[in-house]
Each structure stands twice: as C-alpha cells, then as structure tokens.
Amino acid sequence: MLYESEAAEREHLQDIVKKLRTALQAMEDKVSDSYRDIIEAKKYLWVNMAQLDPAERAANQVDISLSIDAGEKAAAKRQRIGKLVSSPYFGRVDFKAWDRPEADACYIGVHAFSEEESQRNLIYDWRSPIASLFYDFQVGEAHYEAPMGNVKGEMTAKRQYKIKDGVMDYMIESSMNINDDVLQKELSGSSDEKMKNIVATIQQEQNRIIRNETAGEMIIQGVAGSGKTSVALHRVAYLLYRFKDTLTSSNVLIISPNKAFSDYISNVLPELGEEMILEASMEEFAAQELGNLCRFQTFYEQSAALLEERDEAFAERIRFKARLDLIVELETYLKHAETHFFEAEDIVLERTVIPKEAVLDSYQAATGMPLQQRLAKAAAIIGGQSRTEDGERLAPDAVRRIKAAVKKMFKIPNLLNLYKEFYNHIGRPEMYKPIGKKWIEFADVFPLIYLKLLVEGAEPVQLVKHLLVDEMQDYTPVQYAVLAQRFPCKKTILGDATQSVNPYSSTSLADIKAVFPRAETMELLKSYRSTLEITNFALRIKPNRRLLPIERHGERPEVLRYENMEEEIGGIRELCRQFLNSKLHSLGIVCKTKAQAEQIAQAIAVLQTDVHLLDFSSAAFHEGITVTFAHMAKGLEFDQVIVPFADRENYRSEMDRSLLYVACTRAMHRLCLTYTGEIAPFLEQAGE
Ligand SMILES: Nc1ncnc2c1ncn2[C@@H]1O[C@H](COP(=O)(O)OP(=O)(O)OP(=O)(O)O)[C@@H](O)[C@H]1O
Numbered sequence: 001m002l003y004e005s006e007a008a009e010r011e012h013l014q015d016i017v018k019k020l021r022t023a024l025q026a027m028e029d030k031v032s033d034s035y036r037d038i039i040e041a042k043k044y045l046w047v048n049m050a051q052l053d054p055a056e057r058a059a060n061q062v063d064i065s066l067s068i069d070a071g072e073k074a075a076a077k078r079q080r081i082g083k084l085v086s087s088p089y090f091g092r093v094d095f096k097a098w099d100r101p102e103a104d105a106c107y108i109g110v111h112a113f114s115e116e117e118s119q120r121n122l123i124y125d126w127r128s129p130i131a132s133l134f135y136d137f138q139v140g141e142a143h144y145e146a147p148m149g150n151v152k153g154e155m156t157a158k159r160q161y162k163i164k165d166g167v168m169d170y171m172i173e174s175s176m177n178i179n180d181d182v183l184q185k186e187l188s189g190s191s192d193e194k195m196k197n198i199v200a201t202i203q204q205e206q207n208r209i210i211r212n213e214t215a216g217e218m219i220i221q222g223v224a225g226s227g228k229t230s231v232a233l234h235r236v237a238y239l240l241y242r243f244k245d246t247l248t249s250s251n252v253l254i255i256s257p258n259k260a261f262s263d264y265i266s267n268v269l270p271e272l273g274e275e276m277i278l279e280a281s282m283e284e285f286a287a288q289e290l291g292n293l294c295r296f297q298t299f300y301e302q303s304a305a306l307l308e309e310r311d312e313a314f315a316e317r318i319r320f321k322a323r324l325d326l327i328v329e330l331e332t333y334l335k336h337a338e339t340h341f342f343e344a345e346d347i348v349l350e351r352t353v354i355p356k357e358a359v360l361d362s363y364q365a366a367t368g369m370p371l372q373q374r375l376a377k378a379a380a381i382i383g384g385q386s387r388t389e390d391g392e393r394l395a396p397d398a399v400r401r402i403k404a405a406v407k408k409m410f411k412i413p414n415l416l417n418l419y420k421e422f423y424n425h426i427g428r429p430e431m432y433k434p435i436g437k438k439w440i441e442f443a444d445v446f447p448l449i450y451l452k453l454l455v456e457g458a459e460p461v462q463l464v465k466h467l468l469v470d471e472m473q474d475y476t477p478v479q480y481a482v483l484a485q486r487f488p489c490k491k492t493i494l495g496d497a498t499q500s501v502n503p504y505s506s507t508s509l510a511d512i513k514a515v516f517p518r519a520e521t522m523e524l525l526k527s528y529r530s531t532l533e534i535t536n537f538a539l540r541i542k543p544n545r546r547l548l549p550i551e552r553h554g555e556r557p558e559v560l561r562y563e564n565m566e567e568e569i570g571g572i573r574e575l576c577r578q579f580l581n582s583k584l585h586s587l588g589i590v591c592k593t594k595a596q597a598e599q600i601a602q603a604i605a606v607l608q609t610d611v612h613l614l615d616f617s618s619a620a621f622h623e624g625i626t627v628t629f630a631h632m633a634k635g636l637e638f639d640q641v642i643v644p645f646a647d648r649e650n651y652r653s654e655m656d657r658s659l660l661y662v663a664c665t666r667a668m669h670r671l672c673l674t675y676t677g678e679i680a681p682f683l684e685q686a687g688e
Contacts, residue, residue, distance in 0.1 A: 009161075010168055013088065016122060017166045020085045020113065027078035034071030038064055080111045080273050087163045088113070089123050090200035091134045095142065097153035105157075108134050110199055111273050126199045127241040134158065135207040138174075160200070187528055187552055190585040191639050191668055193623050194267035198230050209522045210235045213242060217519035219472070220494035221509050223547045224538070224665035225529025228494040229635060232468055233265060235492055237272040239466060249275040251465035253487070255282060257474070261635045263620045278464075282475065289449045289482070294416055294438040299474070300616055302442040303502045303631055306655060307593055313430070314441075315504050320431050321443040322476040322505040324514055330447060330478075333422045334454045338371055341411045341418075347382070349398050351389050354382055359406065370457030375410060379403040415455065416440075419448045443505065446479045458485040469493045471634060473500045476507055480515040493519070498542050499662050501631045503655050526550060529637055533557060534664065534671045541682045542661040557664075557671035559646070559683060568644065568676050569603045575642055575672055576607055576625060584670065588638030589627045590663035592650055600644055601627040630659035633666050641667035644674050651680035 041064045045057065052060070089109035096103035112125040124131050129146045133155055136142070142155040160182050162169040172181060183201045202210065209220060209231050218235075222228040236252055249269065254277055256262045262279045269276055283298050290296070297305075306315065320326075344360040346353055359382060366377035383399040394402075412418045416438065423432040434440050440448065467487045469475070472495030483491075493512065500506030513519055525546050527535055531554030539547060562568040572589065579587040589604075591597040594615055601613040604625070614621065614628035621636060643663045651660050660682055664671060673683065 006168075006171055009159075009171055013161075013163065013166075013168055016088050016107075016113075017085060019115065019122065020081055020088060023113070023116065024078060024081045024085060026116070027074050027081060030074035031071055031078060034067045034074060037067040038071065041067065081113065083271075083273075084109055084111055084113055084123065086165050088166075089163070090161055091131075092157070092159040092161070093130070093133045093137075093155055094157040095130065095133055095153055095155050097151050100153070103154075103156045106130050106133075110197070110271070125241065126202075127238045132207065132211060135202050136204055162200075183528075183550075184552055187550065188669075190583075191637050192585070193264075193621060195230065195233075195265045197268050197271045198227065198234065199272070202231075202234065203227075203526070205522075205524060205526070206231045206234075209524075210238050212520065212522075213239070215490070215520040217491045217493065217516040219509065219512060219516070219519045219521045220492065220524060221521060222494065222496055222524030223527050223544060224496055224499060224661075225527040225535075225637075226496075226524035227528055228496070228524060229265060229470055230268070231524070232470065232492050232494050233268040234272070236277065236466065236468060237269055237274050240274050247465055249277050251463060252277040252468065253461075253464045253466075254279040254468040254470065255285065255483075257281065257471050257634055258616055258618075258632065260614055260618045260621045260632070261470075264636060277468075282479070286445050286449060289452070289486075290445070293448075293452070294440055296440050296445045297435060297442045298616070299442050299502075300631055302505075304594065306502065306504070313433075317431055317433060317441065318443045318502070318504040320428070321447055321478065322507065324477040324511045326447060326476075326478050327450070327481045327515075329426060330422065330451055331454065333425055334371065334451065336425065337412070337418065337421070338367075338374070343409050343411055345405075345409055347402055347405045349394070349401065352386060352394075352398075354386055354402070358382065358385070359409070363406070363409075371410070371455045373457050375407050376403065379406040382406065415448070415452055418455070419444070419451050422447075422451070443476075446476060446482050449482050450478050450485075453482065453485050460488045461486050465489045467491045469495075471495050471499075472512060473497050473506050474502065476505050477511050477515055480507075480512055484515060491516070491519075498544060498658070499634065499665070500658050501634065501655075501662065503658060529668055530665065530671075531555075531669060534667050534669075537671065538661055538664040540685050541664060542657060554669050557667075557673070559673045559675070559679065561679070562674060562676045564676055568674050569600075571674055572600065572642060572644055573604055573607060575674075576604055576609075579625070579640055580607070580609060582640075584639035585623050586638040587625045587640045587642065588633060588636070588666055589625070589642045589644060590633045590666055591627070591629045591644055592656065592659050592663075594629050594632075596645060596650075597627045597629045630662045634662055637666050637668055639668050640670040640672070642672050642674065646673040646680050646683055647675040648678040648680055650675075651682060656680075657682050 041060055045060045089107040091108040092105060094103040094105045107123050108126055108131045109123040110126060112121065112128065113123040114121045129144050132144045133142050137155050139155050139158055143150055143152040158174050160172045160174055186201050206227055209218065212218060220228050220232065240247055240249060256279050258281055266276055286296065302318065342363060344356040344363065346356050347359060362378040362381040365381055366374045369377060379402050383394055383402050386394050388394060407413065412421055420432050423429050432444065464487050467483065467489055469483065469491065472493045497506065497508060509521065513521065526548045528550050531552050532549050533554055533556045535549035537557040560571055562571050576587065589600055591600060597613060601611055604611055610624055612622045612624065612626045614626050614632055616632065641663065643660065660680065
C-alpha cells in the first residue's frame with residue numbers, strides 16, 4: 001500500500017518547491033531574454049533602416065513579433081508558476097487503473113506543472129480529467145472520464161494539504177469525501193475584499209455543475225450561501241480549460257447586479273489562471289440596446305420607489321410586465337400591427353405610378369421577416385419589378401424614394417409610440433405610464449427592447465459564446481427573452497427565488513424554464529456561508545425546509561432593543577467599536593434603504609476609522625466597516641452583519657421580509673439586529 005509519512009510528504013513538498021523555483025527562474029530568464037531580443041531587434045531596425053530592403057525589414061518585424069509572443073507566453077507561465085511556489089498543490093489521489101500494475105500518485109493544484117526534461121506531470125490542474133477523482137470519490141473503486149474513454153480503477157489513497165508560502169500547514173489523510181475538517185477550516189476563515197476560489201474544497205454536488213459540458217443552458221437554483229456564484233465562476237474556468245481552442249475569456253460575458261459586485265468577484269478567474277471576463281449590468285446592457293430611444297429608471301430606483309410609498313398602481317404595472325404571457329402578447333401585437341398599421345398607397349414617381357395594390361402585394365410577399373426588413377424587402381420587390389415609361393429599370397434615386405414611401409406607410413414608425421399603442425390595443429392603457437418625455441419606468445425597459453428586436457430583427461452578439469447571469473430571480477421572463485435573442489450561446493443562469501428584492505417582478509424557476517425549455521436545472525441546497533446559528537435565525541424569517549445548513553457553530557445572533565433612536569445609534573457605534581477590537585475583518589451594516597444607510601454612515605462617522613458607504617456608484621468593495629442596504633448587498637458577504645432599525649414599522653411587507661432575509665444571510669460569523677419600539681413581525685420567533 002502506498003503510504004508516506006508526513007515527513008516524506010514534507011520532503012516531497014521541498015523537492016517540488018525547489019523544482020518550481022528553478023522553473024520560475026528559467027521563466028524569468030526567458031522573459032528577460034525575449035525583452036532583450038525585442039530591444040535589440042528594434043535597435044537594429046532603427047540603426048540600419050536606410051540599408052535594409054523591404055524584405056529584410058519585414059523579416060525583422062516578424063522577429064520582433066515572435067519575441068513579443070514568446071515573452072508574453074513566458075510571462076504568463078511565470079505568473080502561474082509564481083502562484084504555485086507559494087501553494088503548489090492542495091490534494092493528492094493515488095489511483096490504480098485496472099490495466100496498470102501499480103497506483104500513480106497525482107498531486108492536484110490550481111495549475112499544472114511538469115518537469116521540463118521528462119515532461120512528467122508533477123502537479124495536475126484541478127480541471128484535468130484525473131483530478132475529478134479528488135472531488136467525486138472516496139478511497140475505493142473509482143473512475144474518471146479521460147479523452148480516450150472512461151478509466152476505471154481503484155483509488156488507494158486521498159490526501160489534502162494546506163500549504164502556505166511553500167510550507168505545509170497541515171495535511172489530512174481523508175477516506176471520506178472532501179474532508180469536512182478542511183472545509184470547516186476554510187469556512188471559519190475571515191471574509192476577504194474579493195471572493196476566494198474554492199478549488200481545494202469543491203463539493204461533489206458543486207463539481208457536477210462545474211464539470212457539466214453538455215448543457216446548452218444551465219440553471220443553478222441554490223439557497224443563500226450555497227456557492228452559486230463561486231460555482232458559476234469555477235464552471236467558466238473549467239469550460240475555458242476544457243474548450244481552450246474555441247472559448248477564450250473574451251467570449252464570456254457576465255451580467256452582474258452592480259459594479260461593486262463585479263469588483264468583488266473579479267479575482268476568482270485570475271486566481272485560477274484565467275483572464276478577467278467581460279461584465280455588464282442589466283442597465284448597461286439595456287442602455288446599449290435602447291441607444292438614444294429614451295432614458296429609463298433603473299432597477300434599483302424601481303425597488304426604492306416601491307419601498308418609499310405604497311402605490312398599488314405602480315406595483316400592478318410591474319407585476320403585469322413580469323408575466324410570462326407578455327412575451328406572446330407582444331409577438332401577437334406586432335403581427336396585428338403589421339397587418340393593421342400598414343396602409344398601402346399609390347407611389348407616384350415622375351412619370352410612373354405604382355398602384356397601392358402592387359405595393360400591398362409586395363408587402364405581403366415579404367412576410368415572415370422582422371418588420372423593418374419586411375418594409376425594406378417590399379420596397380426592393382417594388383423597385384425590382386417597376387420599369388420607367390421606356391421600359392428601363394428605375395434609377396437609384398427612384399428606388400430610394402420608393403423605400404422611403406413604403407416605410408412611411410407603416411403608420412406608427414416611432415418605437416416608443418408603437419410600444420405605447422400596445423397597451424391601448426390590449427385594452428390596458430393604464431399599464432403604460434412614462435415618467436416623463438422619452439423617459440420610461442424600468443418595467444417598460446425590456447418589453448420595449450423586446451418589441452424593438454421584433455421590429456428590427458435581432459443580430460446575435462457573436463463575440464459572446466458563454467453568458468453568465470447572476471441573481472436570476474430578479475429578472476423577468478421578457479428580460480430572458482431578450483437575452484435569449486441577443487445571446488443564443490450557452491448560458492449559466494443562477495439565483496435564488498427566496499432572495500428577490502422586488503417581489504412584484506421576481507421570476508420563478510418555472511417561468512425561466514419556460515423561456516429556456518431545454519435548460520438543465522441543478523439545485524444547491526447546502527448553505528456554506530453562515531454558522532448554523534445564523535442560518536437557523538434567517539430560516540425563521542423565510543422558512544425553507546429543503547435548505548441544509550452546514551454544521552459550523554458560532555455565536556447566537558443578537559437582537560438588541562433600545563429605548564429610542566439615539567440610543568440605538570449609540571448601540572450601533574458600540575457594536576462597531578467591538579468589531580474594531582475583534583479579529584474579524586469585515587463588518588456590513590445592512591439597512592433596508594439607501595437613505596437609512598446614509599443616515600447610519602453619518603452617525604458612525606465619529607468613529608476613528610474609515611467607513612465605506614456602498615451604493616450603486618461604488619466601484620469597489622472594501623474590508624473594514626461598510627454601510628449599505630439590502631438591495632446593494634446581494635451576493636456580498638461580511639464576517640459580521642448589523643441590521644439596524646429592525647422594527648415593525650420598517651419591516652412589515654413581504655418585500656421587507658425578503659430584504660431582511662438577504663441582509664441576515666450576508667453574515668458569515670456574527671449577526672446583530674437593533675431596533676426601537678416593537679420588533680418586526682418576522683423576527684418575533686427568529687431569536688428563539
Ligand atoms: N465548496 C466550498 N468550499 C469552501 N467555501 C465554499 C464552498 N462553497 C461555497 N463556499 C463559500 O460560501 C460562501 C458563499 O458562496 P457564494 O457567494 O458563491 O454563494 P451564493 O450561493 O452565490 O450566495 P448568495 O446567493 O447568498 O449571495 C463563500 O464564502 C464561498 O467561498
């Protein structure tokens with residue numbers, strides 16, 4: 001049996017670190033060499049410019065390009081090896097394939113590393129086929145999918161390591177799945193400014209999602225803290241590795257809730273050796289789609305307006321536009337519009353008249369294409385068929401005039417008017433209420449874009465080959481229909497129905513699946529972020545019987561009552577002081593609204609420390625004390641969370657319940673809620 005003592009493992013580690021350092025030095029030399037070559041080649045070109053003939057100059061340019069290429073490759077490799085020097089690997093599996101005489105030991109790390117001369121693999125990339133054994137099996141019979149087919153055999157040993165700065169912190173012989181001890185240690189650590197990679201402790205159910213290569217659309221429905229975002233990013237890294245010839249990081253687009261969130265997740269892919277991917281918020285995407293058609297309210301402004309006042313008509317407009325049926329209604333309306341709003345007329349050119357019947361025939365012959373193209377096609381047919389008095393083809397100017405005339409025959413050419421007319425047509429004119437001239441509510445943004453795409457015809461965005469959509473519960477079916485049209489590529493869509501920040505426009509899994517009928521759905525039910533005490537507390541706010549909390553213990557959440565607001569603010573300041581004297585790194589004060597967050601930020605400014613107010617204009621997420629509001633805090637996490645103003649007045653509606661749930665589930669280790677007067681009804685039993 002293969003068994004090496006810890007001492008032998010330490011020796012092995014030293015050996016690997018030595019080899020890595022040598023390789024690192026070699027890469028550094030290579031980088032310097034190629035830069036020197038570039039400088040010399042440029043110098044040569046400069047000095048001998050006059051004497052060189054064009055062929056020699058071209059050859060010199062090729063040399064320079066080759067050196068640049070070699071330099072960039074060496075620099076990338078140097079970066080990867082540099083990362084391995086500090087932590088070369090985190091796992092090992094000893095696997096004996098049935099057709100091999102003995103087991104091979106495979107060390108698994110964030111990147112692969114092989115010996116230069118022998119090309120022997122010393123470290124396997126966590127995404128390599130054999131590394132899947134580490135995530136999927138315990139000691140015993142095991143198998144993995146290799147390029148040449150399924151490899152069956154026996155895993156004779158499995159180990160986990162924590163290596164920091166090239167030194168082994170601990171090593172665990174694990175006969176179980178990814179050992180709970182290691183996971184516990186990882187989860188009890190402090191939160192960071194940036195999301196961390198989880199390669200060393202990916203769980204089996206997460207691995208299934210990460211390594212799924214077949215799904216055209218994958219929907220990940222996961223409870224709060226189940227690792228959805230982490231898993232989706234690891235999935236991207238896996239797909240980039242697996243399909244490196246056809247997929248690069250510039251082909252991946254992530255639609256994320258805001259800039260601070262993008263900044264928060266921005267380290268994961270670079271840590272995994274991949275470049276950062278493109279990202280955009282829904283609003284940025286919408287602005288691009290609408291061009292200068294009109295301005296619009298943002299999603300946050302919509303949610304904030306809902307929180308500020310109870311406007312049933314406003315809520316109803318949002319609800320109406322979040323229905324799945326709206327997609328078909330818009331399509332049906334446009335078909336109606338094409339027939340009824342097109343009024344054929346005679347086209348009179350100098351000495352030729354094209355009768356309206358001929359115009360109508362051409363328009364009818366061009367059915368089945370988007371309206372704009374249909375009008376152009378009808379005009380082209382007319383132009384092609386018409387002749388001058390002399391039997392000649394029409395001059396280009398006449399063709400242009402026909403085109404303009406046919407376009408005018410569609411009586412509502414303005415898209416915004418055409419959209420408004422939709423509500424008259426369905427007998428619900430009250431459902432369209434612009435904020436101002438050419439200024440629409442957020443609920444109208446995607447129905448309008450969808451109509452625009454139907455009218456103009458959607459050109460798919462070719463560059464994007466994989467689309468990642470986070471916080472899926474906040475997007476309506478029409479939003480998905482727009483995404484489906486513009487990005488007919490593979491997709492990973494993730495979210496949690498219980499974390500909707502706007503109950504009037506939240507979308508159920510069933511509705512998303514109706515837009516993507518072939519999507520594979522995977523569920524993540526285990527929650528990793530918070531201690532058992534915090535998870536149980538949050539579950540009493542929003543029960544979910546299927547959620548499986550991780551067995552990690554900490555302090556019971558505190559619910560602190562104060563006599564008045566002044567005392568409450570004083571209490572929050574005191575909690576901040578306690579945090580500053582603790583070992584925790586991040587404290588999130590998560591309010592319900594932005595106005596409350598501003599109030600708290602001002603009130604605790606007296607503390608001798610930086611207080612970061614995080615709102616939609618923030619570009620980054622910082623350690624220390626952050627004051628924010630639930631909508632903004634989605635997807636983020638803090639070592640400690642304080643939820644101020646947890647009283648009956650502030651948290652009373654279903655929307656408030658969701659926001660309170662989002663706020664509480666941001667806490668990893670410690671949670672405190674403060675209030676004056678009567679406690680919020682959702683919290684009455686939460687603390688028991
Ligand atoms: N397998 C794992 N090993 C270690 N940590 C994990 C693992 N899975 C998840 N985590 C940790 O759990 C926390 C939550 O992960 P993540 O933010 O990806 O979850 P989420 O489902 O997107 O959360 P939410 O929807 O609540 O924002 C993170 O700190 C992440 O590092």
